[in-house]
Amino acid sequence: MAAFCSVPPEILVPATNETLELVLGSRVALNCTVRWAAAERCEPVPAWTKDGQQLSSQSSQDTTWFAQNASQRLLASVLQLNLTQDADFGVFACWVSNATATFTLRRAEAAGHVPAVLAALLVLALLMLLAGLYVRCRLSVLLWYRNRYGELEMNDGKLYDAYVSHAASPDDRKFVHFIVKPQLENRYGYKLFLDEQTILPNSEPSADLIMNVSRCRRLIVVLSVAYLEQDWCNSSFREGLWRLLELSKKPIFIVFESQYREITHPAITLLRQHRGAVTLLVWRAGSMTPSSDFWKELCLALPRKVSFQGTVGDPQTQLQEDKDPMLILHSSYLDSSADLHPDGDLGTGLRGCIFGSPPPPRIGGAAPASATQLRDSQRPELDVSDLGSRNYGARTDFYCLVTEDDI
Incomplete structure (x- = not known):
């Protein structure tokens, strides 16, 4: 190292002593840049030390140049390091004449992939659990919320909760009288008006239909194959559906799964296209269970019932x-x-x-x-x-x- 300058060089980089957290296997370049007056009669030569031990002069790359006004000179010394083992970490010092810059290198623990993978799996499992609970308990939660905070439909002059229209076939009659009526009336406390006559003769509502439907809060239609064989269903089901929408608030249509996939009647396609205006329920093999989704969906479509204490x-x-x-x-x-x-x-x-x-x-x-x-x-x-x-x-x-x- 040449003789010290009368005025110590000014360290430009680093501005202060630096501390670097680096992982094992990384590569780093330590830059030490100084500036001094060109009038000084000194030629500073940089030197690097590690933990107080001087490194060889070939370990760094040095560059010297004049500033733009030629009254100052600058020197940059860059030390390249490969941190492949724990011994490569330590305190590195750059000595330029009587100026010193210090770099402290510390080993940082590399972020492992195992915690990230476990966290991602945990989040995925939680989302799947929430999705399963939503699918399984969605109707029960909606029914509980409706029964607790839903709108009451009372004092409206209605005598029945639902008008049930079905075909006069033996299967439909058994389904309504032995399944739908006992379940809704005995278990849930609804009051039904049953009618197996055609509700829209010549696609126009009769006076009896208008009077009876006006006394009911909802309209339930058991849309079986026998029901679809009626004249108004074959000739003008679309016009009849508009009539029913005028008479009742969001009518409920019940179809049987055994027939639902085989029915090619245009009424089914029309009901699928207008799911927002009607409620389409499918009676499946497991719907007989009182706790099945069919009865929950049907109760959600019916008015809210109010339970009163016996006293x-x-x-x-x-x-x-x-x-x-x-x-x-x-x-x-x-x-x-x-x-x-x-x-x-x-x-x-x-x-x-x-x-x-x-x-x-x-x-x-x-x-x-x-x-x-x-x-x-x-x-x-x-x-x-x-x-x-x-x-x-x-x-x-x-x-x-x-x-x-x-x-």
């Missing part, structure tokens, strides 16, 4: 603020004989004195002694505990269960 009374009297029609006084003009109506009280078909209530008092005449004694001391207690759970929707008249004397 709060009938929904009609609670929500419509109406008096209970079962507690009408002086209704002796009504017939209290036995009634075999299928929608009678508790399915027994008995009216009138099912609670053992006494006959109404006679007007203008003296009450019998037995009646007087009954009023005074031996009046039977009336059991009215189940009045709130009775179904009054199908009733067309009132009952006299309580007399004025009982009150």
Whole structure:
């Protein structure tokens, strides 16, 4: 190394002592650039050391040149290193006259591929799990949300939840009466209006159809092969579908899987093209199970049902603020004989004195002694505990269960 300059050279690169984190097997070039006045009578020669040990002069490439104004000179010394082992790391110093620049090389652990692969597999498994849960539980979550926060369709003047139209064939009749009706009415509490007559004779709705559908909140059509053989389905199903869309909110069409793949009727293609305006459900072999997706999809297409506690009374009297029609006084003009109506009280078909209530008092005449004694001391207690759970929707008249004397 030549004699020191009177003024130490100015180190341009690096600006400060550098610390580099490098992985094993990498290649690095350490650049040391200095500047000094050209008037100085010195010729600086760079020298490199590693951990205090001087390296050979051939280990670096040195370049000297004048600045643009020729009043300054610059020197660049570049040291090339191949970090192939732990011994290649350390503290490297560049000495130029009486100026020093330091580089500290440290080994950094290489990022392995195993953690990245495991993280990717974990994310993929989580996505597959979420997709499986979505496919399996989507309908249950939607049904729970609808039953909890969905819109209530009450006080709308409707008497039935759904109008069910089906063909008069034995298979369709069995499907509706022994599968659809018991499941929806007994399990889910819906009330259905069943009709096996053609709903669109000559593709125009009849007065009875308009009246009956207007009393129902939804329209369900069992679209079997026998149903598609009707005249209006073969001649003008498209026009008939527009009529049904005018009469009912998003009608529900049920097709059978055994027939669905074989039916070439244009009605199926039309329903597929208008899935946004209708609900198309497929009855499959596993749909018989009460927890199958078929019943969940059907319940989602039907109105939201409201469950009431047994002690709060009938929904009609609670929500419509109406008096209970079962507690009408002086209704002796009504017939209290036995009634075999299928929608009678508790399915027994008995009216009138099912609670053992006494006959109404006679007007203008003296009450019998037995009646007087009954009023005074031996009046039977009336059991009215189940009045709130009775179904009054199908009733067309009132009952006299309580007399004025009982009150």
